[in-house]
Amino acid sequence: MRIGELSHQSGVSRRALRYYEEQGLLVPQRGCNGYREYAEDAALIVSQIKGLYLSGLNSEAIRRYLPCARGQTPQLEMCAELRADLLERAAALDDDARTAARQRDILLGHLS
Template identity: 60%
Template sequence: MRIGELSERTGTPRRMLRYYEEQGLLVPGRASNGYRDYAQGCVDRVLQIRGLLDSGLPTRVIKQVLPCIDDPAAIHISGATAETIATLERERDSMAHRIRCLLRSHEAIVGYLEAVRRDQQPSAGVPAVRYRRADSVTEAA
């Protein structure tokens, strides 16, 4: 696929895709006319790169981590400085925290939806619905 299609499919500006290429994070093929030619797998790769950038990892660390995502046996240990290791440990801990928060939010939404659905069922004289929020139990009137 051409750069425009990859841009549309990932929501990533073309200039950013070129930057990923300059940083060695994305390697497109070249068509006979010299245009970039991206494989289907580049969609997932770009989304992974964006996620890692959004989480605060610098591109130099992402470049080291990406091969591990594609093939865990391809771990590149050379050049892993104490700073890189500390950055990855912080990111791992931050991800674990966000996962816990997302799970609590998910549970709260599930509980809310269950309560709303019970409340919408036609029945007379039903007592107040209790539903569980992530941090407390709340009574609905």
């Protein structure tokens, strides 16, 4: 399928799809006319990429973990390494949330 069709199927802009390609996350073939040709499972891969970005991973981490991700988000099956990285990220977000709550309480205390 071509980029326009993939964009329509996945709900991701053509620009984002080209960015995924630049980052090595999505690799289309090139037809003899030079147009990008995506495999039939490209929409699933794009869904996985979106889910991994939304979880806070950067392009480098997604490139490393994408081959072990299976299924559609949010029920993404993953290898142990990806699972551990996401659990670590979740713990860091919990720490950030606690810090933000403390700072908010202090700020509101100044306003009392």
